[in-house]
Amino acid sequence: MGQHLLLTMMAAPLLLLGNPLPLVLWGLPRRVRWPLAVPLRRRGWLRSALSALTFWPVAGLLHVTAVWLWHLPSLYDAAVEHEFVHAVEHAIFFATAILFWWPIVRPAPRLRPRPHPGFQILYLLGATAQSTALGMLLAVPERSFYPHYAKIAVTLGISAVDDQMLGGGLMWSGAHMYLLPILVILYGLSRDSARETGDVPA
Numbered sequence: 309m310g311q312h313l314l315l316t317m318m319a320a321p322l323l324l325l326g327n328p329l330p331l332v333l334w335g336l337p338r339r340v341r342w343p344l345a346v347p348l349r350r351r352g353w354l355r356s357a358l359s360a361l362t363f364w365p366v367a368g369l370l371h372v373t374a375v376w377l378w379h380l381p382s383l384y385d386a387a388v389e390h391e392f393v394h395a396v397e398h399a400i401f402f403a404t405a406i407l408f409w410w411p412i413v414r415p416a417p418r419l420r421p422r423p424h425p426g427f428q429i430l431y432l433l434g435a436t437a438q439s440t441a442l443g444m445l446l447a448v449p450e451r452s453f454y455p456h457y458a459k460i461a462v463t464l465g466i467s468a469v470d471d472q473m474l475g476g477g478l479m480w481s482g483a484h485m486y487l488l489p490i491l492v493i494l495y496g497l498s499r500d501s502a503r504e505t506g507d508v509p510a
Contacts (some may be wrong), residue, residue, distance in 0.1 A: 309475035312401055313482040317377075320405035321489075323492055324413040359419040364431050371408035372438050374400050376380035379442060385456040408435070412489055426495050432486045439483035446476025 329348075331431045333341050347354035361367060377383060377489070378397050387397040393422055423431070452468035463470035 309478045311398070311481045312375075313478060313485075315398060315402045316371075316405040316408075317482060320402060321413055324406065324409050324415045327415040330416050355419065356419060357466070358417075361407050362419055364411040364423055367400070367407040367411060368431055368434060369403075371404040372435070374404045376442060377437075379446070379451050381455065384454055388454075388456050409448040425497055429490050432490050436483050436486040440480055443476045443478070443480030443483060447473045447480055479507055485502065 312325055323434065331344055336344070346352060348358075361370070361372075373456065383397075384455070387394045411420070412428060416420060446453070450469055452472050454468070454472065458468040461471065
């Protein structure tokens with residue numbers, strides 16, 4: 309669970325905040341840069357696909373769906389029992405988290421106009437609610453959902469229920485990380501409002 313939180317709530321937004329694409333493209337030789345940049349030009353196929361996938365309702369739905377599906381017992385047990393499936397799980401979490409954070413961070417290329425701050429806040433509150441709900445679902449019931457943990461808990465001398473509750477608690481508390489960008493958005497709104505009224509220098 310700690311790995312999942314780091315991938316989706318730390319690594320993905322921090323990577324986008326670094327705005328790496330322009331630096332990577334300009335650091336490449338011209339003969340390599342041009343073929344990579346063409347699909348990202350206006351009306352390029354890659355730009356069009358990325359624009360559709362990072363439209364905030366689509367991006368949010370993709371990420372939330374991926375998180376909930378991978379917490380189904382059959383998929384979750386497959387991930388912890390098979391290294392390749394685990395790698396696929398992490399790749400999907402990270403990729404959908406990149407899409408999820410794109411409308412908030414808005415790195416290059418700028419695919420769409422900035423969403424209204426109210427929509428951004430609702431978007432993040434929705435993410436907070438679903439992550440809290442899944443964390444509660446895992447943390448509150450006093451039974452283990454995952455046969456894999458129930459099987460190995462005996463050999464490790466731990467409680468599968470307690471282990472699941474710990475993971476659910478991490479997700480439950482980690483959901484509050486979505487509130488940090490909300491505070492940043494609200495700060496930007498208050499600063500802009502103050503500038504418009506002349507309370508602070510521009």
